[in-house]
Amino acid sequence: GQQLNQSPQSMFIQEGEDVSMNCTSSSIFNTWLWYKQDPGEGPVLLIALYKAGELTSNGRLTAQFGITRKDSFLNISASIPSDVGIYFCAGQLSKAAGNKLTFGGGTRVLVKP
Amino acid sequence: EAQVTQNPRYLITVTGKKLTVTCSQNMNHEYMSWYRQDPGLGLRQIYYSMNVEVTDKGDVPEGYKVSRKEKRNFPLILESPSPNQTSLYFCASSPRGPLNTIYFGEGSWLTVV
Numbered sequence: 262g263q264q265l266n267q268s269p270q271s272m273f274i275q276e277g278e279d280v281s282m283n284c285t286s287s288s289i290f291n292t293w294l295w296y297k298q299d300p301g302e303g304p305v306l307l308i309a310l311y312k313a314g315e316l317t318s319n320g321r322l323t324a325q326f327g328i329t330r331k332d333s334f335l336n337i338s339a340s341i342p343s344d345v346g347i348y349f350c351a352g353q354l355s356k357a358a359g360n361k362l363t364f365g366g367g368t369r370v371l372v373k374p
Numbered sequence: 375e376a377q378v379t380q381n382p383r384y385l386i387t388v389t390g391k392k393l394t395v396t397c398s399q400n401m402n403h404e405y406m407s408w409y410r411q412d413p414g415l416g417l418r419q420i421y422y423s424m425n426v427e428v429t430d431k432g433d434v435p436e437g438y439k440v441s442r443k444e445k446r447n448f449p450l451i452l453e454s455p456s457p458n459q460t461s462l463y464f465c466a467s468s469p470r471g472p473l474n475t476i477y478f479g480e481g482s483w484l485t486v487v
Binding site for chain 2: 265267270301302303304305306349351353361362363364365366367
């Protein structure tokens with residue numbers, strides 16, 4: 262079953278706001294990845310994290326690999342309308358899991374009316 | 375242009391009628407994978423392949439088959455589709471494994487009635 266819990270499930274953003282989302286698990290993950298999916302398209306990789314404690318940025322996006330290796334966070338600063346979409350975390354459970362990739366349920370980002 | 379191409383993009387079929395969703399990539403990638411996306415569950419891996427004639431089960435392989443006879447193609451076969459296989463399916467590829475940048479296809483909407 263699902264091993265990655267992503268929250269919130271959905272959120273509304275207002276242009277200029279900073280937003281955060283996270284992914285947690287009861288299991289230790291070896292690698293964390295963050296993807297964004299635009300409507301009608303496949304997911305696109307945003308950030309990859311390979312070491313516990315690692316903090317990586319990609320433009321206005323910043324993600325961190327939790328020190329316990331059981332969680333990861335994604336922050337979007339100064340949000341803009343094109344940030345709307347579904348954000349997924351994904352991870353490699355362990356080296357023993359080989360080439361399997363586990364995805365979270367997604368955080369749907371919407372614009373405040 | 376580098377791309378992953380899936381066909382068909384949309385299909386409505388009846389229970390028990392065998393169908394194949396094709397996937398082709400033009401990037402000479404070794405790794406290919408199939409995912410299904412369902413609301414609230416994120417993407418769940420069905421099968422993956424590290425190279426020609428090498429395939430492995432993902433998290434939800436039941437009811438599906440795959441083959442990798444050529445590097446560029448990785449078809450998903452539903453021998454006897456059932457309504458619980460109604461979903462959005464994504465094929466993906468990457469140079470060597472899931473931790474490289476993965477390129478996703480545009481998705482195939484499948485409805486089984």
